[in-house]
Amino acid sequence: MKEDYYDILGITKNASAAEIKKAYRKKALKYHPDKNPGDASAEDMFKKSAEAYEVLSNADKKARYDQFGHAAFQGGGGFGGGGMNMDDIFSQFGDIFGSAFGGGGGGFSGFGGFGGGGQPRVKGSNLRIRVKLSLKEVANGVEKKVKVRRKVQAEGVTYTTCSTCNGRGQVTKITNTILGRMQTAATCSTCGGSGQILDKKPNDADAQGMKMVEETVSIKIPAGVEEGMQLKVPGKGNDAPGNGVPGDLLVAMETEIHDTLKREGDNLHYDLYVSISDAVLGISKEIDAVEGKVRIKLEPGIQSGKILRLRGKGISSINGYGTGDLLVHVNVWTPKELNKEQKEFFERMQGDDNFEPKPEKSDKSFFEKVKDMFS
Structure with a gap:
């Protein structure tokens, strides 16, 4: 079982954004690979801390994690968080380390060369798509194959070290101020931060050595996803020039509206309309469910507003x-028009003791039923 993100950072659930950032920086500096060379356990804690911070520093992801736990990020790399590598960590959170480990945002020389004189690795841009799911797919989970058009590095492309930044991806500027000489760093405008510039490219490549291809991507979607949830498929976005790392494919969930079933959390609701005669005599009815049709039995004398619960027939x-x-919400349908014989029958029943309303103590009012539904 995965460790709790709050426990990893040593904070409580009501920690502020500043406290979360402070706790992560403390952990990152303690377990930084430059400080613990060859220590696999320290490297593991370094990655866990970054994963925890990625989720808890984002208000939307934090809310989802607080509600669903790690299950909110399962499937295809998760809904944010999980599967982070060193490139992800330093490209996203390098500024948090400050200058504690030298050069270019606190990088680490052992993984991709983000620190002291190493060559930076730019991350490619993310791609976003929407996937439509049926209610059955939402209930059971599904593996979807989608076609994605993404930029990849063309074959035969070569790069050379940027002469402006000497491969560092950043240029430094020294300014004289009343407080003394100040040094600032900025992304190299020549290479865009990659540390490399295009040397040779085939005719079908663009100015960055990229070409557009169509690729089929398999996406595993867990059961129980909700409208608007976002799934991250690592490395399936656009490639980055040179020795950069690919961006991610962000998949937004879109659920199709079912004809008769309405979702509320993990439960489903079905409105069943029956005639007065069926309600009086009782009847067996076939209704819709996620996996197809199911048959239910209505006892004689069932009342309008009665709710029948079919356990385990909702959403995982x-x-x-x-x-x-x-x-199943039972609604007794009252006819608006009657023929002469029907009207005479009900006229004879007016005042009949058996037709007078006699609610039992066990029959809940409308407001009690609403309260039970939301409790």
Whole structure:
């Protein structure tokens, strides 16, 4: 079982954004690979801390994690967080280390050369797509294959070291101020921060040595996802020039509207309309469920507003806590027009003791039913 993100950083759930950042910096500096060369356990803690910070420093991801735990980030690299490598960490959070480990944002010379004189690695841009899911796919999870047009480095492309920044990706500027000489660093405008410039390229490549290709990407979507959730597929975005790392493919979930079933959390709701005669005599009815049709039995004398609960016929919980229920709402349909014989029958029943409303103590009011649904 994965460790709790709050425990990894040594903070509580009500920690402020500043406290989260401070706790991460403390952990990152303690377990930084430059400070612990060859220590696999320190490297592991360094990655775990970065993963925890990536989620908890983002308000949306933090809210999702607080609600669903690690299950919110399962499938294809997760909904943010998880599967981070050193390139991800230094490209996203290098500024947090400050100058504690020298050169260019606190890099680390052992992984991709982000520190002291090493060559930087630029990350390619992310791609975003939307995937439509049926209610059945949401309930059970599904593997989708989608076609993605992404930029990749063309074959035969070669690069040379940028002469402006000497491969560092940054240029420094020294300014004289009333406080003394101040040194600032900025991304190299010649190479865009990659430390390399294009040397040779084939005719089908663009000015950066890239070409557009169509690729089929397989995406594993866990059961229980909700509208608007976002899945990250690492490395399936656009490539970056030179020795850069590819961006990510961000997949937004879009759920199709079902004809008869309505979702509420892990539960499903179904409105069943029955005639007065069926309600009086009782009947067996076939209704829609996620996996197809199911048959239910209505007892004689069933009342309008009665809710029948079919356990385990709802949506699988994204946090792994079982499956929701299918709630069938019984509505007795009153005819608006009657023929002469029908009207005479109901006229004879007016005042009949058996037709007078006699709610039992066990029959809940409308407000009690609403309260039960939301409790």
